[in-house]
Every structure is written in structure tokens, then in C-alpha cells.
Amino acid sequence: MGLFRRKTTEHIPVQWKITKKCLELIFESSKSNYPQEFGALLRVDRVNKNTIIEVVLLPGTISGDSHAIFHLYMLPVDYSVVGTVHSHPSAIARPSEADLDLFGHFGRIHIIVGVTHFGDVSWRTYDYKGSEVLVEVI
């Protein structure tokens, strides 16, 4: 334990958090858009930069089952926007090939919400590589 040992914080994964209120809004939007997809951007708190507090709707976002719902050229240059959220009316909250392509091009955290015909929701969160990450609900 040397006094001058370098900090290794860059190797520690970000501990993401999301507010319960934001998550509930995401679930409601996913359900109300069913059987179409819901898509939006995730915005973090400006002070607590690992805490997702808000969804930002993209103008002209296309709903559909193609998963190609985000137009990269419309994404804002806004460092409080950290990633995306979209729903899968297939109920399966796993990224498609198109999703992985998107994740690799934009953002650091991505939520997929699986919605069933009965209004049940499940959610999973992924990093830019499509690896699952844990998010604490606060």
C-alpha cells in the first residue's frame, strides 16, 4: 500500500442509478406505446452524473418494430444525455443486432424494456458493448 500508488478508479465500472419516478415514466410510456416501440434518450442529473433522472423524447422518433428508431443525426450534443431507452413489444429485453450497432455508436448506458400484451414489463440495462450492467433504483 504505497503512499503514491496510482488510483485505479478508471477501472471501476460506473455505478449507475435511476430514480424510481423516471423508471415508472419509462414503464408507463412503454405500455402506452404498445404494440409500438417507445424510444427516448436518458438524461442524468447535472450534479450526480451517474443518476438518470429524465427521459428526453426525440422529435420525429419513429415508432415501429424495426428497432431503427433512433436517428443518430438528431441526437443532441448534450453531455447530460448518457444513453437511450426503448421498448420491445416482443417482451424480450435483449438487444437486437441493430440495437448493438446503436449502442456502439452512441451513449454509455441503454435500457431495454420488454412489454407483454398483458402490460407486464421487464427491463435490462446494457453498456456500449451490449454487456448487461446493473442499475440501482433510488
Ligand SMILES: [Zn+2]
Ligand atoms: Zn431493440
